[in-house]
Amino acid sequence: MKKKSIIRKPVKKGNKKSISIKARRKVAAKAKLSNSRKKAVNSAAKPVKNGVQTKSQLETSNGILEIPDFTKRDIETLKKYFQLNKKYQKKINDELMPELMGDSLWGPILKQQTEKQRKMQQEHSLEIQRAAIYEGKWKKYTEDLMTQGVMYARMNISYKDWYKLIKIYKDHLIPHLKKDFAGSTEEAITFIDGLTKFVDYAMYGIAEAYFTEKNNIIKAKEERFRAIFENSTDHILLVDKNANIITLNRLTPDYKEEDIVGKSLFSFQHGTNEELLKKAVNTVLTTKSPYVFESSYTINGITQYFSSSISPIFGADEEINNLVFISRDISEQKRAEMKIKEMNATLEKKVNERTIELKNSNNELEQFAYVASHDLQEPLRTISNFAGLFERQYKGKLDDKADEYLSFISSSTTRMQILIKDLLEYSRIGKNDKDMAEVNCNQLIKEVLNDMSESINENKAKVHSDALPVIKGYAVEMKSLFQNLISNAIKFQTPGAHPVIKIKVKDKGKEWLLGVEDNGIGIDKKYYDKLFIIFQRLHNKAEYPGTGIGLVQCKKIIELHGGKIWVDSEQGKGSTFYFTMPKTN
Amino acid sequence: MKTKLNCILLIDDNHADNCYHKIIIDEMNIAERIEVALDGEEALKLLSHKGEAPPELIFLDINMPKVNGWEFLKVYHELPEKQKAKTIIVMLSTSDNPKDLERSKQIKEVGGYKVKPLNEKMLDEILKQHFPA
Numbered sequence: 001m002k003k004k005s006i007i008r009k010p011v012k013k014g015n016k017k018s019i020s021i022k023a024r025r026k027v028a029a030k031a032k033l034s035n036s037r038k039k040a041v042n043s044a045a046k047p048v049k050n051g052v053q054t055k056s057q058l059e060t061s062n063g064i065l066e067i068p069d070f071t072k073r074d075i076e077t078l079k080k081y082f083q084l085n086k087k088y089q090k091k092i093n094d095e096l097m098p099e100l101m102g103d104s105l106w107g108p109i110l111k112q113q114t115e116k117q118r119k120m121q122q123e124h125s126l127e128i129q130r131a132a133i134y135e136g137k138w139k140k141y142t143e144d145l146m147t148q149g150v151m152y153a154r155m156n157i158s159y160k161d162w163y164k165l166i167k168i169y170k171d172h173l174i175p176h177l178k179k180d181f182a183g184s185t186e187e188a189i190t191f192i193d194g195l196t197k198f199v200d201y202a203m204y205g206i207a208e209a210y211f212t213e214k215n216n217i218i219k220a221k222e223e224r225f226r227a228i229f230e231n232s233t234d235h236i237l238l239v240d241k242n243a244n245i246i247t248l249n250r251l252t253p254d255y256k257e258e259d260i261v262g263k264s265l266f267s268f269q270h271g272t273n274e275e276l277l278k279k280a281v282n283t284v285l286t287t288k289s290p291y292v293f294e295s296s297y298t299i300n301g302i303t304q305y306f307s308s309s310i311s312p313i314f315g316a317d318e319e320i321n322n323l324v325f326i327s328r329d330i331s332e333q334k335r336a337e338m339k340i341k342e343m344n345a346t347l348e349k350k351v352n353e354r355t356i357e358l359k360n361s362n363n364e365l366e367q368f369a370y371v372a373s374h375d376l377q378e379p380l381r382t383i384s385n386f387a388g389l390f391e392r393q394y395k396g397k398l399d400d401k402a403d404e405y406l407s408f409i410s411s412s413t414t415r416m417q418i419l420i421k422d423l424l425e426y427s428r429i430g431k432n433d434k435d436m437a438e439v440n441c442n443q444l445i446k447e448v449l450n451d452m453s454e455s456i457n458e459n460k461a462k463v464h465s466d467a468l469p470v471i472k473g474y475a476v477e478m479k480s481l482f483q484n485l486i487s488n489a490i491k492f493q494t495p496g497a498h499p500v501i502k503i504k505v506k507d508k509g510k511e512w513l514l515g516v517e518d519n520g521i522g523i524d525k526k527y528y529d530k531l532f533i534i535f536q537r538l539h540n541k542a543e544y545p546g547t548g549i550g551l552v553q554c555k556k557i558i559e560l561h562g563g564k565i566w567v568d569s570e571q572g573k574g575s576t577f578y579f580t581m582p583k584t585n
Numbered sequence: 586m587k588t589k590l591n592c593i594l595l596i597d598d599n600h601a602d603n604c605y606h607k608i609i610i611d612e613m614n615i616a617e618r619i620e621v622a623l624d625g626e627e628a629l630k631l632l633s634h635k636g637e638a639p640p641e642l643i644f645l646d647i648n649m650p651k652v653n654g655w656e657f658l659k660v661y662h663e664l665p666e667k668q669k670a671k672t673i674i675v676m677l678s679t680s681d682n683p684k685d686l687e688r689s690k691q692i693k694e695v696g697g698y699k700v701k702p703l704n705e706k707m708l709d710e711i712l713k714q715h716f717p718a
Contacts (some may be wrong), residue, residue, distance in 0.1 A: 281680060377679050382601040421681070429680065446696050476683065 067138045068201050068432060069137060070194075077194025078133045084180060085173070086126065092172045093122075099168060105161050117584045142205055149209025153217065159210060167205075172431075186321035232405055238326040239265050243281050246322065256358045259516040265325060273297065284323060294330075303332040332513040366427050373424040381421065420536075426534070428552060429477055430560045439475045441514075442481075448482045452490075459573065461490050465503035469512050471581050482516075484550040485577050489518035492575075511583055517576040523569040554570075590617045592640035594664040596628040597677070598649045606644065606677075606703045612706055616642075619637045623671065625652025629660055638667060641716070644703070647685060651695075652676070658692055673715045675699055 061410075070078070100106045110118070125144065132141035153164050179187040229236060229249045243265040251257060258266075267276050273295050283291045290311040299306050308327040315321035340522050356568040359582065387409045395403055449456065463486065482503075487503045502517040523538070524533065530536045534554045537548035551565075554577075558565045562582045569575035593616040598604050603621050610619055615667070620626035620640060629652070632639060647654035652677065675697040676689045689698045696715055699707050 374679070378599065380678065381701055382599075384607070385601070385605040389605065 019486060067142065068197055070197065070501045073502040074194040074197060075133065078198055080191065081195055082129060082133050083175060085129075085503045087562075088173065089122070089126070092169065092176070096168060096172055100165075103164075105157070106165060109155075135444060136192050145202055145205035146209035149206040149211075150213040150259055152206075153213035160209070162206075162210070191502050199436070208395065233328070235325075235327040237265065239323050241320050241323060242286060243277075243323070264457055275281070280308070281311050284312050285320060288312055288320065296334075304329060306330060308317050322524065347354045369423060370425040370431075373420045373427065376420050377417070377424070380413060380417055383581065384410070387413055419549075422547045422553075425480075425552050426549055426556065429480075429556045430474075430504045434474065434476070438470050439478050440470045441478070441505075444479050444482055452483065452486065455487065455490055459490050459499055460495070461499035461501060463501045463503070466505045468503065468505050468514070469507075471512065473581065474557075478559065481554050481557045481579075484554050485516040486536060488550060488577075489516060489520060489541050489575075491546070492518070492520040492539075494521055509582070512581045513578060514581065515576045515578045520571050522571040522575050523567060524571050525569075528567055528569075532565070537561065551577075588718050590616045590714050590716065592616060592620060592642075593640060594620045594622065594628065594631070594640040594643045596622045596625065596643060596649070596654070598623050599646070602646075602669070602701060609703050609709065610708070611628045613705060615708065622687040625654065625657030625660070626648045627633050628652075628657060632661075632664070641671060642711070643672060643674045644699075645648065645674055645699065647676065647678040647680060658694060661694060663690075666701065669694065673697075675711060675712075677701055677703065 020170065060067060100110055115119070116390050123396060128137075128141050128144050131137040152159075163446040177191075181191060191526075213527055234249075238246040238248070240246060245263055245265055248257075248260060251260070258391055276293060280293050290309055292307070292309045295306050297306075306327045307330045308325065311324045311326075312320045313322045353578060375457045387406065391406050391410060397404070428567055442465070445463075445468065449463060455517055486501060490499045494558075497519070500519045502515075504517060506515075508512040527538050530538065531551050533550045534552045537546065553567050558579045558581075563580040566581040567575055567577050593610060595603050595606055597606075600707060607619050607621070610616055620631065622631055628643075629647075645654050646656065652660070658674070661674070674694050674697040676685075676695055677699050678685060680702050681700045686698050689695045699711075
């Protein structure tokens with residue numbers, strides 16, 4: 001029986017080894033260890049609960065302990081021992097306690113209990129001892145021994161440490177016994193015989209329970225790890241540092257375990273994959289840290305993809321002992337990824353094609369607008385010319401009706417000429433051959449105000465401008481932008497009011513924010529969207545003349561520069577047209 | 586006393602425009618003679634007639650079949666200076682495209698750029714600028 005325990009011992013050692021996978025993990029494991037010790041200490045403080053828990057386990061291992069055949073003489077000896085023990089216990093305790101309290105392991109454990117609790121426990125175990133010796137209740141005594149063994153195992157106390165405790169007690173007891181038996185050698189021999197039997201029995205009982213429980217704990221732990229290892233969908237291989245396979249979690253149908261264990265990991269790879277793996281192993285050995293890589297295998301035209309990692313396992317000397325190779329089949333993921341990539345590429349291609357198509361059709365449309373408006377100008381001019389000539393030469397010479405008809409022809413022709421001119425201007429935006437250049441907006445405003453001086457004076461308008469930036473843009477278009485916005489600000493006024501116009505600027509980091517503010521009639525919010533639609537007018541022609549193309553032109557100019565335009569207005573309280581201009585174009 | 590030119594040449598393929606411009610010029614009574622060429626080629630032929638004095642003022646359209654305005658100017662440029670000395674060319678086009686205006690400014694022989702139709706004010710300005718009394 002004892003042999004069995006000893007055989008299991010190396011398992012415990014092995015367990016310790018796996019704890020020190022890495023220096024870092026070692027520290028973590030130590031913290032864990034002390035944690036579980038604390039837990040054990042806590043449970044030690046509740047001896048009753050512990051006793052209940054261990055009982056069932058005791059029953060399973062019952063029968064292991066055979067109660068020795070104590071002779072009558074032995075019992076007499078034990079009674080004597082019990083009396084002596086009882087006699088010296090307080091004295092020994094007083095001597096022992098300071099030493100134990102200072103012990104790095106036992107000190108903290110003992111300090112968990114109050115003196116009263118300790119006393120009660122001592123009295124309890126003394127009573128159990130008494131009942132065994134005097135009344136033959138050895139079963140209860142055995143149970144108590146085994147409970148102690150299980151408790152030490154759960155507290156993760158080493159057998160050596162526990163033995164230390166016994167030795168300290170023994171070292172203190174022996175001198176007293178020596179004194180009491182100094183007189184008679186025969187009596188001493190009898191006493192020692194009986195006591196040896198008793199102590200052997202006690203020590204054996206505790207050890208048996210201790211190692212059984214230790215094994216149970218290790219087994220449970222190992223089972224958990226084994227479950228994880230064996231049930232993982234990943235391929236996990238433990239290899240030594242020469243890449244020879246020690247163990248693995250799953251076998252493929254083509255291999256038996258003996259075909260793989262002991263073989264080199266590289267012998268299952270070919271070509272680039274073998275090189276990849278060799279490189280990975282070498283990297284882990286030199287860098288002493290994990291290495292992650294991807295590989296693929298094509299068998300019968302089907303490609304499988306794997307994501308693999310190799311991690312070092314460190315021994316107690318902090319040198320690499322073994323390596324863990326973990327490989328995961330990511331074929332499905334990879335195929336999905338590739339499909340997405342492929343779809344993205346197709347989509348992008350389609351978008352590009354559509355963009356080109358749109359650009360072309362847009363260009364065609366603009367070209368059409370340009371040609372149409374350009375070519376319409378000529379016949380229209382002829383109509384206008386001769387209508388004018390006719391008016392000049394024949395007005396008043398025909399009847400009133402003729403004069404009226406002629407005036408309709410003239411005014412409609414004039415209006416159509418303006419419309420076409422605006423349309424032509426609109427389609428010409430961005431068709432300048434000139435490149436973007438540094439445009440000083442202050443200079444631009446100066447020119448615009450100069451060009452518009454007649455209208456400004458006529459309407460008694462006041463224009464204030466912030467110090468404006470130098471921007472990168474198209475000078476002709478930018479000028480037309482300001483001209484449009486300022487002329488709108490003057491035009492849309494209550495009759496008789498004097499326009500006050502402010503040109504504002506804010507530095508927004510990557511772009512400039514500009515605003516043209518007026519004190520005009522304002523715009524109802526519900527019409528905001530209509531403002532930037534071509535030929536869309538919000539007012540009666542007689543009230544506020546125009547073609548309804550000015551703001552559309554502004555929008556096109558700003559978009560040409562990569563900016564945005566919007567309005568903020570309240571009816572009757574004026575409007576501010578904001579637009580952004582990127583600093584780099 | 587108003588300036589009266591000897592000859593004004595209209596180079597334009599548009600009959601209606603020619604007719605209208607002729608009327609305007611006539612009404613102002615500023616030229617003895619108004620000649621018309623329907624394209625650049627015809628105009629160049631007309632200008633090469635020796636013995637006849639060249640026109641003092643030419644109104645040149647841009648868009649014309651065969652030889653357009655720009656092409657006409659290229660050939661005209663090659664004519665001897667003596668022949669060109671007394672002639673002013675004013676572009677007269679439908680186009681108010683700034684590009685065309687810019688281009689015309691690069692040509693030495695061009696003395697002005699006007700957008701159709703001609704009117705009295707325009708003619709007055711041209712005469713004042715190029716033919717002061």
